[in-house]
Amino acid sequence: MNELGANSNSILVHIKKYPVTVKEYLYSLLVYPLFIKDPDFNTTAYRLMANLNKYIQYKFLSEEGLQERLQNNPTVKEDVSIWSDNYLAKMLKILFEIQSPLLTKM
Numbered sequence: 001m002n003e004l005g006a007n008s009n010s011i012l013v014h015i016k017k018y019p020v021t022v023k024e025y026l027y028s029l030l031v032y033p034l035f036i037k038d039p040d041f042n043t044t045a046y047r048l049m050a051n052l053n054k055y056i057q058y059k060f061l062s063e064e065g066l067q068e069r070l071q072n073n074p075t076v077k078e079d080v081s082i083w084s085d086n087y088l089a090k091m092l093k094i095l096f097e098i099q100s101p102l103l104t105k106m
Helices: 003-008 022-031 041-067 074-105
Strands: 009-017 018-021
Touching: 009 041, 018 022, 018 041, 022 041
Parallel strands: none
Antiparallel strands: 009 018
């Protein structure tokens, strides 16, 4: 097993009683990829730390919202629906952009 795999269950931070692991953060990068134009070490480290900071903030806010039972609030439900539609549209656009060059080569 490589070093990352051995440490993937390491806890980054505890939010209330909920631990956030390295593996969970890495999986979040599959959904919300991190794009870095200049791949030098300092830029990559800075962008990764900023992204991790934002991820932890979002996890904290979502835990607070669940604790306050905001998932049942009609306004929150509507906002989540709008976010979901927007997210799906972005994913379809990305898939189209990826497949478009392949289709023109056929």
